Amino acid sequence: MPELPEVEHVKRGLSPKIEGLTIQDVTFSETVIKAHDAGRKAVVKGEGLDSFKYAVENRVISSIDRRSKYLLFRLGEAEEGMLILSHLGMTGAWFVVEELGEILEDRFRNHVHVIFTLSNGQKLVYSDIRRFGEMRFLPSEEAHPPLAEIGPEPFDEDADIRFLAALSIPKFSRKPIKEAIMHHSVIAGCGNIYATEALFKAGVSPKRRTDRLSLKKKKELFQHIVDVLHEGIAAGGSSISDYRNVNGEAGGMQERLQMYAKSVCPVCQSPVKKAVVGGRTSHYCTTCQR
Ligand SMILES: [Zn+2]
Known part of the structure; x- marks a missing residue:
């Protein structure tokens, strides 16, 4: 998608x-x-x-x-x-x-x-x-x-402040972090692929309850979301299935994904775990992501 x-x-x-x-x-x-x-x-x-x-x-x-x-x-x-x-x-x-x-x-x-x-x-x-x-x-x-209803664009100047504020409202603070960051009122445009990658880079389990993350960790996670979206744009997007740009070309980001749809963790070589979080399949490493 x-x-x-x-x-x-x-x-x-x-x-x-x-x-x-x-x-x-x-x-x-x-x-x-x-x-x-x-x-x-x-x-x-x-x-x-x-x-x-x-x-x-x-x-x-x-x-x-x-x-x-x-x-x-x-x-x-x-x-x-x-x-x-x-x-x-x-x-x-x-x-x-x-x-x-x-x-x-x-x-x-x-x-x-x-x-x-x-x-x-x-x-x-x-x-x-x-x-x-x-x-x-x-x-x-x-x-x-x-x-x-759409939340801040990740590249907006005040997006981090609005992201942190949204995570602290009860509707999201008691939810698993992955479910929260994929909600478009928390931040715009962070779907399953990029949420999976950002959580892996931040070392945070997708199932971790949002209010169990420190402010520092939430800030780090925000930065990883921004970075991975930037990386996705720079790579021309990811073509997991049927995405094509206006010139009919596929993107290259799928080559750069480290955790989404992987079977082995690229850092510690542990088998990747799969779980359904917020209705979406999540891939994560139980060793690297806590
Ligand atoms: Zn690992």
Whole structure:
């Protein structure tokens, strides 16, 4: 599943290709049209397909932002506040092409669900193999309450203070630390892969109760989260399953992971333990992580 570094790369890839261009036309795949006709809002959420098309056509894509694992395509003038919100789900990918044939991998090309024709003739294409991703038109960010729940971006200046404060509220202080740091109101964009790596580097067991960690250890953990997300961005994201950037390329971070999905600890060579924490499979070393 794409996490913060991957979504950041999608944003960086798209920005120079589409900012300032106008959406001239939007078309949907047969699969999406049929699902909507049957009352299932596949891929395009919120209003129906006609409303989505009406809302976004003839609008300029002024900029693209990332918030946690969401992409925000800002439409029109900033003060208008309109946007398309996109979440990649498990297998979503965006491409910018002249022709669909430029999407080299069959499984992405065969699962194109939304095509935006832009004012320079290029196509902004959303492909999603498993269709867990979604997009929706919003008149403003406030129109979608889940966006307001998202905690600080890890690279924000005051993110550490807000992270520490969130960990000390009862909702999180009694939870296992991994469950707490993966909650997007504690910190944005720290999913299973990066949480696993940060806990390993900090020497903290994913099952450790949050309020049993010293302030010093929580600060260290925060820094490891920031570092591992930076490393993920620098490596082009991780492509454990189906992540591709805008140019169809996989990331390289999966080569650098030390604990996620490993069977042997790279530090002490102990067998890696697996446990379910907060509903997600966690890999950790019982010797190196306490
Ligand atoms: Zn170890």
